[in-house]
Amino acid sequence: MRTWYNTDVPRGMRDLADAVGARPGHSSFYRYCRHVVALLATAVTISTAADAQEPDSELPEQSFKNSLNRAGEKLNGDLKLSYFYHRNNVEQDHDRQRFEYDLQLDIAGFVGENMRYVFTPQLRGDSVGWSQGAIDGITEEQPDRYILNLHEAYMMVAADTYDLSIGKRMYAWGTGDGYNPTDNINPRDAIDVPTIEKIGVPSINLNIDTAAFSTKIVIVPWFTPSRVPSKDNRWIGDLSEAQRDFGTTDLNVGPRNLPANTVENVQVALRVATSTLVEGWDLSLTYFDGVESIGVLRGAVLGQDIFVFREFPKYREFGFDFSTTLNKLEIHGEAAAHFTDGSAMDDDYVEYVVGINCVFDDVPSDLIQEIISVVEYAGESVFDRKVQGNAFSGSGEYIRPFKNSLILSNTFSFSYDTKIEVPVIFNFGDEDFIVRPQLSHRISDQVKLETGILVVGGGKDGFLGRWRKNDRIFLMLNYAF
Helix, strand or coil, X not given: CECCCCCCCCHHHHHHHXXXXXXXXXXXXXXXXXXXXXXXXXXHHHHHXXXXXXXXXXXXXHHHHHHHHHCCCEEEEEEEEEEEEECCCECCECCCEEEEEEEEEEEEEEECCCEEEEEEEEEEEECCCCECCECCXXXXXXXXXXXXXXXXXXXXXECCCEEEEEEEECCCCCCCCCCCCCCCCCCEECCCHHHCEECCEEEEEEEEECCCCEEEEEEECCCCCCECCCCCCHHHCCCHHHHHHCCCCCEEXXXXXXXXXXXXHCEEEEEEEECCCCCCEEEEEEEEEEECCXXXXXXXXXXXXXXXXXECCEEEEEEEEEEXXXXXXXXXXXEEEEEECCCCCCCEEEEEEEEEEEEECCCCCCCCCEEEEEEEEEEEXXXXXXXXXXCEECHHHCCCCCCEXXXXXXXXXXXXXXXXXXXXXXXXXXXXXXXXXXXXXXXCCCEXXXXXXXXXXXXXXXCCHHHCCCCEEEEEEEEEC
16 A cells, blocks of 8 residues: 555544553453443544534534535545454464454545545454554555555646645546456455455546547556565465475565666556447557556575565556446456566466446345346456466466356345345366355444355365465444445
8 A cells, every 4th residue: 555644643642542552451342342342442432533513512423524525525434343253263364253343534625616635544453463554655665564554645626627635545447346447546455355445545546538439558666566475474375285296394584676767667557448439338549658566576595485575567458348228237357467587487368358237226125126147258368478487476366367267256135234145156167166155234334244254165276265264254334424
């Protein structure tokens, strides 16, 4: 993750960040409960201030909120509390349960008529030490998450036919639901693989709209790597085969060889889209020239130990996507041709996904009001296999799962407040799968509860099967204010 924030943090948030430190003799569960109480108190205070209607007796928080409202600004927030319990112990990680909190404030407003700003500070932590410290620079190179961070922070100037933004942003390109081969701008936080999330990038974004085309240009001056599980994280997967093949009992993670922040490594993305060129079709072409954010692995055996280093090759990618409708069906597709620049670090290949969405709102049942179904097939074709017989393990070995895969999702709505969602991924080649059914219920306009299970199956050699011991149940509470 990257950010524009350095040390200018409100005192209250600094105090909360300091509170995350453990006291000798306190259990992780006790510390987590203490943090949750502090966060709930903060969220309720802000929410109460937002709802206050008595300006003559304003508290400081109420005065601040009302001042924002008078200036045409907005202050909202979201607090998410999560609990995970894994059925099995694994060799590299004996923490079968994890508690997590994530508090985000959304501050947005206008400066004049045409300039808008968005500022989203984030406070998060957990019971297993995946979050450490506070962000103190433009880019995030720390392998761990940050306790105190900025999710997004940017300024935007808008006119009739264009808008220009500068700052840390999230982007979403492509038409796929479960998989987007052309969505390359943001690195990922994959510390917890099932809840993988994007990391914002400091960037310059220009959008130009005309009657026929919409053009988006994104420039990312500084590189930030994706976050991947450490060797003591259960989501690094089953390493027994590698250890057995190399005759070792230990895996050592060497330093990451991050690319220098030079002009040559500036990343550029371009997207040209149209909804009028062909009637009834949304079409777009994309181009990306950048650096692989997750990287590839370079292995070395020293004595009885394996050393693994992460390298980050440059690449170029040309993409295309479409979306159209046929009666009640939405049909979409997306493809990207990936070329690794002059290197044996990774293969050259094409990734693609095609799928359909269908909404069934006339279900013959008094119990179910609506069913939304998504069916997608994702595949890959390698046309230049460079990673063979050398020291590298290309991205296809551990970050490209969808080589011959079926992606399904069915959402059953019993009411506006209650839904059951059943997403499934099945890899035909490896014969492994992930199923994640979950129930969500909106208790009130502000509070939503989610619970479900995650089941992983397949052999240890499969991409998904490496996590076959990571079945878990989860419970999440979302409080929006």
